[in-house]
Amino acid sequence: MTLRKRLTAPDILIAPGVYDGLTAALATDAGFEALYLSGAAVAYTRLGRPDIGLSTASEMTDTMALIADRTDLPVIMDADTGFGNALNARRTMQSYERAGASALQVEDQTYPKKCGHLSDKSLIKKDEMCGKIAAMADARRHDTLIIARTDAIAVEGFDAAIDRAGSYIDAGADVLFIEAPRDSSELSKIADAFRGRVPLLVNMVEGGATPISSATALQDMGFDIVIFPGGIVRALAKTAEDYYASLKKAGSNKPFLDRMHDFDGLNAAIGTPEMLAMGKKFDGSA
Ligand SMILES: C[C@](O)(C(=O)O)[C@H](CC(=O)O)C(=O)O
Numbered sequence: 622m623t624l625r626k627r628l629t630a631p632d633i634l635i636a637p638g639v640y641d642g643l644t645a646a647l648a649t650d651a652g653f654e655a656l657y658l659s660g661a662a663v664a665y666t667r668l669g670r671p672d673i674g675l676s677t678a679s680e681m682t683d684t685m686a687l688i689a690d691r692t693d694l695p696v697i698m699d700a701d702t703g704f705g706n707a708l709n710a711r712r713t714m715q716s717y718e719r720a721g722a723s724a725l726q727v728e729d730q731t732y733p734k735k736c737g738h739l740s741d742k743s744l745i746k747k748d749e750m751c752g753k754i755a756a757m758a759d760a761r762r763h764d765t766l767i768i769a770r771t772d773a774i775a776v777e778g779f780d781a782a783i784d785r786a787g788s789y790i791d792a793g794a795d796v797l798f799i800e801a802p803r804d805s806s807e808l809s810k811i812a813d814a815f816r817g818r819v820p821l822l823v824n825m826v827e828g829g830a831t832p833i834s835s836a837t838a839l840q841d842m843g844f845d846i847v848i849f850p851g852g853i854v855r856a857l858a859k860t861a862e863d864y865y866a867s868l869k870k871a872g873s874n875k876p877f878l879d880r881m882h883d884f885d886g887l888n889a890a891i892g893t894p895e896m897l898a899m900g901k902k903f904d905g906s907a
Pocket residue numbers: 658659660661662672699735736737738824826850851
């Protein structure tokens with residue numbers, strides 16, 4: 622089922638953040654219907670750096686291609702600002718589509734951008750953003766959704782964010798993402814302003830500007846997609862810190878064994894038996 626079709630269903634689509642083949646495989650096996658390839662998660666894991674526009678479009682497309690080899694689920698892909706002007710955004714649509722994305726999220730921050738939950742963001746003009754959206758729509762060759770994100774709440778205020786979002790629909794956005802609403806009243810106002818016009822995406826960042834709500838509560842408010850972009854990295858980073866500290870202290874992996882997969886456990890999680898069986902099927906030995 623295409624992502625566009627799935628968004629006509631009444632229940633909210635939950636898209637967990639992924640950033641490589643392993644996280645894509647594990648999220649797929651957990652039963653999700655779509656994945657979110659988070660630019661923040663790629664910056665955190667591949668660069669060990671913040672989400673401030675350091676990672677490149679090529680790093681993102683490389684990552685997308687690896688993920689597409691590992692899962693058949695539709696992937697919503699973070700295109701940041703489109704990596705430049707409208708022509709760059711156009712090219713980003715072409716390369717992300719080729720890599721296997723089902724939706725591109727593009728935002729109206731200046732370049733380089735920042736995580737939506739950091740302070741001191743700045744925006745491009747509304748018309749420039751509309752041009753980027755139109756350029757991306759012009760470049761697409763498949764039914765790839767354009768998710769227009771505005772970071773205006775923290776910069777120009779709530780009303781300006783609603784105004785920008787309306788213009789982004791007129792420019793051709795398929796889905797709206799109003800970043801970092803600050804309370805449940807702002808969440809409800811967003812849903813009320815756009816319900817029935819285009820699907821709405823909401824972002825749950827642990828410790829970010831938006832209060833954490835359950836997917837069901839967000840669905841009841843009127844949201845259609847919820848992403849949990851960086852949660853997996855926060856979970857793994859905490860585990861990794863604990864693991865390294867334990868290994869350093871004990872000089873042994875024994876104290877941590879009950880908190881990790883053993884050899885067979887990891888192989889089961891990544892499908893080693895199935896891959897080896899497949900190899901036998903094709904190596905002429907069967
Ligand atoms: C959605 C987001 O753009 C991302 O890169 O995943 C980030 C998430 C994060 O920084 O945790 C965002 O700007 O909200």
